Amino acid sequence: MGLNNPAMPIDTAIATKLDKAIGWARESSLWPMIFGTACCAIEFMSVAASKYDISRFGAEVVRFSPRQADLLIIAGTITYKQGPILKQIYDQMSEPKWVISMGACACSGGFYDNYSTMQGIDEIIPVDLYVGGCPPRPEALLDALLTLQADVKTNKYDPNRHKDFKGLLDNV
Amino acid sequence: MSNYITIQREELYPFIQDKFSQGFNYLLDITAIDYSEYVKTQDEEFAVVYIIRHEDFKQTIVIKSYLSILEVQTVTDIFSGADWLEREVYDQYGIIFKDHKNLRRVLNHHGFKGHPLRRSYPITKGQLSLCVDDLQDEMNNRLLGKSVVCKLEDGSFSDCSKDLMFLNLGPSHPASHGTIRTYLALDGETIEAAVTEIGYLHRGFEKSCENHTYNQIIPYTDRLNYCSAISNNIAFAKTVEDMLGVTLPPRGQAIRVLLLELSRIEDHLVCLAAILVDMGAMTNYWYMYNPRESIYELLSKLTGARLTNSYMRIGGMTNDLHDDFESDLNNALLKVKEGVEETLSLIKHNRIFHDRTQNIGIISPEDAINASLTGPNLRASGVAYDMRKDNPYYGYENYEFDVVVGSVGDVYDRIMVRFEEIQQSSKIIDQVMRTMPDGEINIKDASIVLPKKEAVYTTIEGVMNQFKLTYEGVKVPVNEYYGSIEATNGELGFFIVSDGSGTPYKVKVKAPSFTAIAAYADMIEGLQLADSVLTLGSLNIIAGEMDR
Ligand code: SF4
8 A cells, every 4th residue: 555655745645445454454463472382482482583583574572461462373282281271362362363373283283192182273272374394494484474464464364254163172 | 330129119118218328319210110011921010110319420220119009108208309200100100109298190180080101091092171270279288388378177278477369370471481380379579389280291202102113202302302302312312222232333422422512502592592581681582592593504404404303313313414514513603602702791790680590599409409400400509410420421521521510509500500501512512523533423233223225225135124124113122221311401311111122112201301390389489479480491491301
């Protein structure tokens, strides 16, 4: 929309659709909450550090309170013991919210096919984007972020998309 | 090096007590073995194992006792470090420790039924946890012990002297690495009592080992202490090689030393970066973390992966150093040096840093030994124990370096010991590079090391060899063995039971972070809330290794 153009006169009026304006505003103001538990969280540290620098993409305001975040990044293995905590964090985030599952463990349990590891976080909460890898390279996570932003901008995500989702910890 | 002793269940406690008075005062590990599917039929199905080291740090004894009934006397009154170790054995094997004051699960969730490390427990049988343990009973007992609460006649509790507020710190808290929960009773900002709960990252490492071949376990070991994956690879590979009775050629050994020290630097960097962020000194995060990126670049070139390298194999490693390894290494070490210098210039004489770290979270040398602390945490308390000096391996005795010790055992010492260890490790790496021998990196034994690719593609023997080794695994003779090295966080050991096949019958990790977190609650009681965060950071708890 060219709103970033400094040469633009101040008293300009722009005709656009409300949805479009909202999408544009949301795109670069995602506030991630990192639910980091294991090795993948260490790779997230790299994503946040200067070399990969997530702030280049407008998503660096990392919050550790789910109340202040709209993007949940699950980086690490989720065990059954962790399940209720993750669910609570997810529930505490207000809409609109998005979820990225980072790494093989969060996506599917990874190579921990055993008694203590949940076989993918989508057993308990809905996921919007899966990032493969053990751990994924920082570029892979950034790519997921860019994909998400492009979709957020165009309002691809229906706020009711997870209405029918029922996880293992719902209504038990 | 180790001495293996078998003894009757009834004599166990007096025997350990006796050994303790003879100077065996450093408990390394407690575990159990379920023999129900073992090759040699034993009379009893279960045995408990205690691994204890002498105060000279040289002799080790492994005490085993077969159990006719699944109950033994607790040794928590001798070793405070036994508390959580016994809880783990109870949790995983269902063995009762008589007179243990708080025998509850530690790794699995409180609703878990059964004991997963028993052979009869199916590996994939998961159990959903519906809610979190409120820990109130444990907290009440703790408060009662300190006379902070009184027990009323109806069995309930009341604050008798203080106005207490209860607070959960973690598990989802940036300073608790997402996996450590500390439940606190606060009077104002002062911590009156603390209870720690772990297990949020218990991902069944030990059970998984029981159905993978030795080389397949290497990637799992990467993810124990994922801040320094290669050091875990080495600890495991070395233990298995010791069981096989083989030693690496000189070049292989030198490369292992080099990578161990590089891992140490890598690990300390991330620990220090994180604790400084916890303190609010954000700038240092970039100074300390960016050198890690140069190490990652080096490791990706060498091993193909940044973080989870899986570089070691039983009997050696995947490949030799790449061509411009030396210049990459020098570049990385230079970055490390700059980062450390920049950081130190900001904090060394910084009043805020001193006030926040000095005399906080103190543990005395006696308590640290008794609680089985190890590595930099133990050395910060002034105990000059370093396996590289006391039980040298891979030629460590030929390199010149200092064992860094602290004097107070507070947060400050634990931080500064790590800073200095980075320098010492660089010094060792320099010496290794200068004296790097030529020659083979792997041992020459077709029953252990995979054949060269050309042989596999061109000869039938090569194909057979490759197939058998991959499919059946490296066959390790029947044995029970404890082996360890000085890894980045301290003594990292593996207790392996082999039944002669290519898959271990049992693997137990002696994890430095596990005993460190067990001592944590005692360290923070009486401190301010904000100090608990720094104390935790200074212990460098790595959840993958703590919870396994
Ligand atoms: S996906 Fe791999 S790197 Fe990520 S948490 Fe799981 S084991 Fe660790």
